[in-house]
Each structure stands twice: as C-alpha cells, then as structure tokens.
Amino acid sequence: MSNEIKKYKIEHDRDICIGCSACASVCPKYWTMASDGKSNLEGHTEDEIGNQSLGTNKNPITEDFEANLDAAESCPVNCIHVFEVKEDGTSKDLI
C-alpha cells in the first residue's frame, strides 16, 4: 500500500513529544532535536513551532514517505501523524 502514496503531509504534536530522539535517529533528513529537548520537523523554525502546538509541513511532499512513516512508527507517544493527500485534496490519516 505504501508504495502507492503520491503525496503526504506530516503533523507533529509537539506538546506530547517527550524528546526521545527516535524520529531523528530513524529519519534525520526530516527530524532534528531542538534546543528545548523536543524534536523539530524539517522546514519549521523553533519559533514557528513554539507558537503552535502542532507542526506540519506546509506543502504535501512526495519523497521519503517510507522514512517518515518509520519515524512516526518509532515514536513511543504517537505524536507524529502521516496523512496521505489524495488527488481531490482530501487526506487520510495513515498513522
């Protein structure tokens, strides 16, 4: 199923993040550890995320789906969510 994904979005609920760094270990291209001990999703500044409890990539992306799915699956508190973005603009929560 995962190979059929064309576009996807990621949401990161930073309020729940416990800073275990699993996501950054699994998918360092997209996930880095921030100075406050929590992880950041690539493409967002700490300030942007700090003003929102929910970080999300601005535009649907197509590459590195498996790596980000692995990051979401590695999260012990399930605060990373991956959404498939369909052609009609609707999205489906995959994890």
Ligand code: SF4
């Ligand atoms: S795996 Fe989850 S809890 Fe751990 S740093 Fe990443 S987002 Fe935070």
